[in-house]
Amino acid sequence: MNVSDFNFNLPEGLIAQHPLEKRDESRLMVLDKKTGEIQHEKFYDIIDYLKTGDTLVLNNTRVMPARLIGQKEITGGKIEFLLLKKIEGDTWEALAKPGRSAKVGKKFTFGDGKLKAEVIEVLENGNRIIELYYEGIFEQVLDELGEMPLPPYIHERLEEQERYQTVYSKEKGSAAAPTAGLHFTKELMDKIEAKGINIVYVTLHVGLGTFRPVKVAIIEDHDMHSEFYMLSQDSADIINETKKRGNKIISVGTTSTRTLETIGDENGIVREQSGWTNIFIYPGYKFKVIDKLITNFHLPESTLIMLVSTLATREYVMHAYDEAVKEKYRFFSFGDAMFIK
Template identity: 70%
Template structure:
């Protein structure tokens, strides 16, 4: 399949630049996987589509305020460091801009010297390995000095960092939010539980590779980025129990979906497990665990629109996306939601 098979026209004004103040008031498009029929709802109506005995699987990762703006020691030149991954020796793999100022041995300061950084090596892909100097707890220093690493298509400044976190976020480590989960409120989750739907939590730390475009014409030649995931025994037992009793497994977001499909065996069973996944799901893939999916509207020609096309069929998805454009749904991270039932 060609990457252009997943293109669609999207007016720039439909790219949401800010989150809604009331999370569950976003619009919800409901797409029937079998028939392609479309309904237009509000997100809190998701309750009407969840049945007692179903299991909702949510990604409890928490976004690090991983964007640091500082200055180079000596010259005072402005620098930006984006944290990607913490290494075992307490260094970080990072993206540094501008790269020409980030040679090995270069030092930078942030927040009047509260945090200092030194480039210790440069990787083949251009990413820098950085060692930080600070007093106290790194996460607390980062919380004071860091900004949220919003996707490049969001131009407006985010006033409240928590609006780019899910209400159930817990495990710090993501460079981007699992955005389908941004629509849930604590009150809505309580109503879902009261309905007899199980809430199961797993962790996948979202990497910036999620925004990396597919640059090859033939999608099968695309190399996926790798992301860390973790599933507990409690979550695995809950999912397997749901499957045995005939309930549906409903993934909240493509990150939960990719984790479940990484761990699941041919019978749709999962087990306690952690590791790194680079699973690439596109049409032709047979889902093993996920029955239904709550997700946002994704970028043209992205791996994420390929993933949802594998669940519903490319033509149904592109028809739904064209309908969303016509109906002026809000797209991408802070946009509206879609339920593939």
């Protein structure tokens, strides 16, 4: 299958640059995966499409303020590091800008010396392995000195950093938010639970690979990025019980979906597990665990639109995207939502 099969015309003005004042007042396109029928709602209407006994699966990862801006220790030249993933201890893989300044052995300082870094390796892809030095608790140092790493298509400054976190975020480790969850409020989640719908959590730490363009012409040739995931036994038990009694699993976001489909066996049974996944879901894949999906509107030719097209067919999804452009839905991280039922 060709990557170009997932292209569509997206006016730049539809790329949302800021979140709405109220999270759950974003628009919601409801797509029937069997018929292709489309309905237009508000996100708070999602509760009307969830049934008692169903289970909603959310990704509780939390975005780290992983963008560090500092200086060369000797010359004072500007440097920017974006922490991608922890290797072990205080050793991290990071993006460096400008890269020419971040050679092996070079040392850098942040926040008047509260945090220091040394480059210990340059990887083939240009990323750096760096060692961090500080006093106290790393999370507190990072909260003080780091900035939120917004996606490359958001050009406006985010005044309230917490708006790039879900209201249920807990496990720090992501370089980007699981954006389908940004629409939920605590009040909406309380209403969902009061209706008898289970809410369970997985963790998948979203990497910047989620923004990486597909550079090959044929889908099967794409090398999918890897991300760390966790699923608890309690969550696994509820998911398995839901499927056993014939209720539905509604995945919130492509990250929750990739986690569940990585763990699920051929019968759709999941168990407590953690590890790294590079699962690539594109048309032809048969879902084992999830039944329905809440997601945002994604980039043309991205692995995310390919995943969505696997659940509802490419024809229905591309038609829905054309409809979203026509109806001026807001796209990407701070944009509107789609529910595939």
